[in-house]
Amino acid sequence: MAERRKRMTGKERREQLIEIGRALFAERGFDGTAVEEIAAKAGVSKPVVYEHFGGKEGLYAVVVDREMTRLLGLVTQGMSDGVHYRGKLEGAALALLEYIEESTDGFRILVRDSHAASGTGTFASLISDIATHVEYLLADEFEKHDRDGRLAPMYAQMLVGMVAMTGQWWLEVRKPRREEVAAHLVNLAWNGLSHLEDKPRLHPRSRRR
Amino acid sequence: MSDSRRRRMSGSERREQLLGIGRDLFAVRGFDGTSVEEIAAKAGVSKPVVYEHFGGKEGLYAVVVDREMERLAVLVTAALTTEAGYRRKLELAALALLEYIEESTAGFRILVRDSHAASGTGSYASLLSEIAGEVEYLLGREFDHHGLDEKSAPMYAQMLVGMIALTGQWWLDSRRPRREDVAAHVVNLAWNGLSHLEAKPTLDPRRRAKEREKAERRQEKDRARAEKAMERARRKAGALDVYVESTLEG
Numbered sequence: 001m002a003e004r005r006k007r008m009t010g011k012e013r014r015e016q017l018i019e020i021g022r023a024l025f026a027e028r029g030f031d032g033t034a035v036e037e038i039a040a041k042a043g044v045s046k047p048v049v050y051e052h053f054g055g056k057e058g059l060y061a062v063v064v065d066r067e068m069t070r071l072l073g074l075v076t077q078g079m080s081d082g083v084h085y086r087g088k089l090e091g092a093a094l095a096l097l098e099y100i101e102e103s104t105d106g107f108r109i110l111v112r113d114s115h116a117a118s119g120t121g122t123f124a125s126l127i128s129d130i131a132t133h134v135e136y137l138l139a140d141e142f143e144k145h146d147r148d149g150r151l152a153p154m155y156a157q158m159l160v161g162m163v164a165m166t167g168q169w170w171l172e173v174r175k176p177r178r179e180e181v182a183a184h185l186v187n188l189a190w191n192g193l194s195h196l197e198d199k200p201r202l203h204p205r206s207r208r209r
Numbered sequence: 210m211s212d213s214r215r216r217r218m219s220g221s222e223r224r225e226q227l228l229g230i231g232r233d234l235f236a237v238r239g240f241d242g243t244s245v246e247e248i249a250a251k252a253g254v255s256k257p258v259v260y261e262h263f264g265g266k267e268g269l270y271a272v273v274v275d276r277e278m279e280r281l282a283v284l285v286t287a288a289l290t291t292e293a294g295y296r297r298k299l300e301l302a303a304l305a306l307l308e309y310i311e312e313s314t315a316g317f318r319i320l321v322r323d324s325h326a327a328s329g330t331g332s333y334a335s336l337l338s339e340i341a342g343e344v345e346y347l348l349g350r351e352f353d354h355h356g357l358d359e360k361s362a363p364m365y366a367q368m369l370v371g372m373i374a375l376t377g378q379w380w381l382d383s384r385r386p387r388r389e390d391v392a393a394h395v396v397n398l399a400w401n402g403l404s405h406l407e408a409k410p411t412l413d414p415r416r417r418a419k420e421r422e423k424a425e426r427r428q429e430k431d432r433a434r435a436e437k438a439m440e441r442a443r444r445k446a447g448a449l450d451v452y453v454e455s456t457l458e459g
Binding site: 085086089127131146147148151153154155157158159160161162163164165166168169173181184185188189190191192193194195196198199 | 296338341356361363379380383394395399400401405408
């Protein structure tokens with residue numbers, strides 16, 4: 001059957017292995033995945049995997065790196081798309097949920113990776129990267145409103161924690177739709193429990209995404 | 210060596226000692242970085258004593274994690290089930306977590322290393338989801354009272370728990386401001402939202418008379434300052450007042 005397929009270029013082969021690896025790592029975790037299995041699914045011999053990535057660790061590192069880059073890119077994009085800072089918050093929340101929905105495997109890997117005892121905690125470091133972005137945003141906004149800019153780091157943690165935990169929960173429940181979840185997130189962040197809107201809606205600009 | 214000078218420990222005293230030593234070592238070096246040899250050496254016993262009590266490093270670790278989880282869960286649950294309004298319950302729950310972090314730092318480090326707040330797996334994550342369940346119940350009733358959709362309570366519970374959990378993790382290393390202030394700020398965001406944040410949030414300070422006095426003095430000063438500023442502003446621009454009022458009405 002290999003004869004019927006066009007021979008892959010090195011780049012194509014890498015992409016194929018990365019994709020297969022991602023799906024397997026997401027399903028079984030790093031320890032539960034073997035190079036044999038990856039090779040078999042790709043229809044190549046084990047040495048081909050070693051040749052491209054040096055081994056399972058290398059392939060895993062590349063998968064994680066790509067997912068981190070992708071998620072961080074989406075979230076920062078979502079943030080900079082928003083005009084006002086409420087809009088930026090919406091954009092960021094929506095971007096995370098979009099990533100969870102469309103790159104479920106990648107998100108599972110990132111999340112699982114953070115408690116691998118040996119690793120540096122990918123998700124944790126990603127979260128703290130995002131918190132730094134939010135912090136800048138808040139510091140500006142706080143100062144504009146005559147609030148103590150030094151409080152921005154703390155509030156950034158709150159906002160990021162709130163979105164991250166809800167995203168994690170949503171990964172499993174998948175209800176309601178992501179636009180609605182984002183609207184509820186912004187509802188709490190913006191209005192607080194004392195002024196919650198009954199049926200929060202996203203800003204029309206964000207809804208178009 | 211020095212054993213002859215010490216009274217021989219009872220079995221349960223020995224267990225407690227080994228748990229304490231294990232907790233401190235696990236917190237600093239993690240599970241993989243800690244060896245039974247080291248635990249035994251610090252306790253002044255031979256390795257078999259550790260095996261005898263816990264079956265090995267895994268067993269000792271499991272007991273440490275179990276106790277810490279139990280301790281934190283009890284603290285937070287007590288806060289959430291206090292006879293009080295639900296804003297106060299949130300304050301108390303936030304305070305309980307921070308108190309635990311401050312007073313059982315080693316334990317918290319172990320729980321967190323075992324899993325990150327936002328990640329959803331591991332002991333801390335499973336504890337958080339249990340706490341979210343309690344918050345959900347609280348919110349469900351409250352939402353119902355206020356004509357909000359009860360079905361969204363689980364989602365809001367996640368938000369609230371995530372908010373305090375990640376902030377707690379951050380605070381573990383930064384330790385500033387004081388825990389009462391951190392709790393007050395968390396409740397500030399949760400209660401008022403970004404659009405209505407109080408500039409200097411304080412907790413309802415029934416628990417600490419001292420805190421109350423300090424807070425009151427601070428508030429008094431702020432109020433006076435604000436009044437003065439308002440007075441000044443009024444004098445300076447009486448017209449602005451009219452403008453603000455008309456836009457608020459409009």
